[in-house]
Structures are given as structure tokens and as C-alpha cells.
Amino acid sequence: MSGRPSIVIAFAYGASDWKTTDVRRVFRDNLPDLDVGFEAVDWRPYLPSPQAHLLRFVRNRDAEASCDDDAPKPATTHGAARAPRTYPARSDLAATAAERAAVAEGRREGRLSLDPLTRPAMRVVHHAMVDHAGITMADVLGYLRDPAAVIGPAAARLLEIRRGAGGRPVVAVGLSLGGIILVDTLASVLRDQARPEGDRRPADLLVTVGSQSAALRAMGVMPSAPRDVVHPALFTPWLNVWHEHDYLSYPVGAVFEHLGDVCDRRAVQRGAFPGVHSGYLNRSSRFFDHLGESIRARFGS
Numbered sequence: 001m002s003g004r005p006s007i008v009i010a011f012a013y014g015a016s017d018w019k020t021t022d023v024r025r026v027f028r029d030n031l032p033d034l035d036v037g038f039e040a041v042d043w044r045p046y047l048p049s050p051q052a053h054l055l056r057f058v059r060n061r062d063a064e065a066s067c068d069d070d071a072p073k074p075a076t077t078h079g080a081a082r083a084p085r086t087y088p089a090r091s092d093l094a095a096t097a098a099e100r101a102a103v104a105e106g107r108r109e110g111r112l113s114l115d116p117l118t119r120p121a122m123r124v125v126h127h128a129m130v131d132h133a134g135i136t137m138a139d140v141l142g143y144l145r146d147p148a149a150v151i152g153p154a155a156a157r158l159l160e161i162r163r164g165a166g167g168r169p170v171v172a173v174g175l176s177l178g179g180i181i182l183v184d185t186l187a188s189v190l191r192d193q194a195r196p197e198g199d200r201r202p203a204d205l206l207v208t209v210g211s212q213s214a215a216l217r218a219m220g221v222m223p224s225a226p227r228d229v230v231h232p233a234l235f236t237p238w239l240n241v242w243h244e245h246d247y248l249s250y251p252v253g254a255v256f257e258h259l260g261d262v263c264d265r266r267a268v269q270r271g272a273f274p275g276v277h278s279g280y281l282n283r284s285s286r287f288f289d290h291l292g293e294s295i296r297a298r299f300g301s
Contacts, residue, residue, distance in 0.1 A: 005300030006035035008165045010158055010203060012043060012178030014210070015139035026281050030288035034295060037168065039161045043181050046150045047142045139177055140212070147184060147223040154185040158202040169299045172203035173291070175280065176248065179211030179240075180222075186235035187224035201235070205298060209241040209267075209280045209287055214250035230258075237261040239294045241287050243269065246276045265290040 009027055024038040143150055162170050174182035183206065190200050213222060220227035224234060236259055242249035243266065251264040269276055269285035280287045 004033055004035045005296060006037070007169045007171050007295055007299060008037040008039060008161060010039050010041050010161045010170055010172045012041040012154070012172070012174040012182050014176030014178050023281070027288075030283055031292050031295075034292065037165070039164075041154055041157050041161075041172075041174075041178070041182070043143075043150050043154050043178065046153045047139065140180070143177065143181065144216075144221060144223070150181055151185045151188050151223070154181055155189050155202070158185065158189070159199060162202040169204040169295075170202065171205045171207060171291075171295060173207040173209065174211060176210050176212070176277070179208030180213050180216065182206060183208060183211075183213045183234065183238075184222070184224040187233065190235050191233055203235070204237075205294065206235050206238045207241070207291060207294070208238070208252075210243065210246055210249040210277055211240070212248060212250060214252045214255040217255050225256075234259060237263075237298070239263050239265065239290065241265050241267050241280065241290055243267040243276050243280075243285075245271070245273055247273050248277050263294070 011023060011027075023040075027038055028036045158170075158172065172182050172186065174180070186201075186203060186206055189195065189202060192200065213225075216222035217225045225232035234256065238252070238259070238261065240252045240263070242251050242264065246267075253262060253264045256262060265286075267276075267280055267285040267287050267290075269279035269282055271279060279285050
């Protein structure tokens with residue numbers, strides 16, 4: 001025995017499937033005084049359409065409708081008219097399917113997909129904003145279209161992690177949309193009177209980072225907190241980490257002021273939106289400082 005507090009991180013990834021990094025290693029390296037187990041909660045296989053990856057076929061010149069059929073067709077550099085492109089090409093769909101399968105395998109192994117802003121080609125602000133906002137929008141709308149399709153498998157996965165934790169505390173950590181899904185999933189399990197009492201709390205601490213549950217609640221579209229429910233029953237304890245310059249993150253204290261044991265902490269990574277939304281798992285953000293302090297306070301010195 002190491003004498004260090006031992007916990008299991010149940011990590012729900014954020015939106016976007018472009019670049020991977022080893023999340024298991026990031027958590028262990030940044031929480032050196034803790035004995036960290038890591039398990040992924042991969043919600044993407046259950047996400048209803050619309051799928052984010054299809055937006056790459058929608059927002060481009062090939063998707064334009066012709067305004068004047070009598071106008072001369074533009075020629076390519078070789079002098080031939082450009083053939084209309086199918087929507088989407090079979091080869092593009094095959095490549096996308098292969099990419100998504102590779103990402104799913106990487107997530108099972110404990111690697112995280114980051115948003116397209118990490119690609120050099122996306123560092124131009126206009127393109128980065130459009131690409132990132134489009135992908136996030138599609139995934140969030142896909143989730144809100146049928147939340148139960150995602151919540152059910154996510155709940156089963158959390159219970160599986162709890163049963164395999166060997167009595168260690170389970171810390172459910174959700175990044176961006178992953179945070180929304182964890183909030184709704186844990187609330188759904190907590191309220192399920194058909195479940196045994198011991199299965200209604202598959203986590204000991206909920207942590208959301210760069211997430212949007214408060215915004216959905218304010219707009220009346222949060223699955224676990226409908227507009228007509230004044231004081232929704234949600235899972236606590238809840239640590240929420242947000243950044244003032246990340247417009248896809250929100251504090252939760254004011255919106256859920258009826259809840260006890262809720263804490264908002266600010267991240268401090270440098271940069272502007274949308275880049276800051278990708279930086280929470282960097283040491284400079286202080287996310288791991290906030291997470292470590294909360295874990296030590298609750299589960300050991």
C-alpha cells in the first residue's frame with residue numbers, strides 16, 4: 001500500500017474527434033500524490049443524429065445551390081467544368097467511419113480526443129470558430145434530440161465502474177458535453193426508485209469542467225432539470241470548473257442555488273475563446289489543483 005488516497009476517475013470525454021492525447025497519463029502525472037485508476041465513459045456510440053462529422057460536408061462550396069441555371073459554369077484550372085459532388089461521397093463516409101472507429105478504440109485505451117483547434121490548419125480564428133462551434137452544436141443537438149439514448153448506456157457504464165472499483169471512491173469527471181451527460185445521468189440514476197438504494201449513487205463526487213449544464217437550465221432545455229421543475233433533484237457533491245473567457249463554460253452556483261455541496265472554481269489558462277476551451281487538461285489551467293484539493297478534502301489527506 002502506498003498510503004496515498006486511492007480513487008477511480010470515470011471520465012466522460014467532450015465533443016469532437018480529431019486529435020488524441022493520453023488522458024490516463026495526464027491525470028496520473030498531474031495528481032502525483034494520489035493513486036489514480038482511470039476508466040472511460042464513452043457516450044459517442046449512442047449519440048443520436050445529427051452527427052458532428054457530417055457538418056464537414058455541409059459547410060463548403062459544393063453544398064451551394066445554384067441561383068441562375070443559365071449562368072455559365074465556372075471552369076477549373078484545366079478548363080473543364082467542375083462535376084457536382086455527391087453528398088457526401090462514399091469514400092468520404094468510409095474514411096469518416098474508419099476515423100471514428102480508431103477514435104473509439106483510442107478512448108477505450110484511455111486517450112482523449114481534442115477539438116479541431118489543435119490542428120495547425122484550424123489556427124486561423126474564423127475557420128476555428130466555425131469548425132468548433134459547428135461540431136459542438138451538432139453533438140449537443142444530437143444529445144438533446146434523445147437524451148435517454150445516451151443516459152441509459154452511460155448509467156450502465158458508471159455502475160460497471162462502481163462495481164469494479166473495489167471500494168475505492170469513484171470521481172465522475174466530465175469535459176464539456178461529457179459534463180452535461182454526467183449531470184443528467186447521475187440525476188436520472190439518483191431519482192430511479194426502481195433501482196436498489198446502493199445503485200443510485202454510482203459516483204462519490206461529480207466534477208464538470210468547461211461545461212454547459214447551467215446554460216441549458218437557463219434556456220429550459222436541460223434534460224434533468226425541466227423548465228417547470230423549480231428545484232430539480234441533482235447529484236451532489238458537485239465541483240464545477242469554468243473559465244471566464246470560455247464562452248462554452250458556465251458557473252453553476254447561481255442557477256442551482258437550491259443545491260447544497262456545490263462548488264465553482266475558475267481555471268486560469270491563458271488565451272482567448274475558442275482556444276481556452278481546449279486547455280483545461282493542461283497543468284497551467286489549475287484544473288488539477290482544484291480537483292486534487294477536492295479529492296484530498298473528501299477522501300484522504
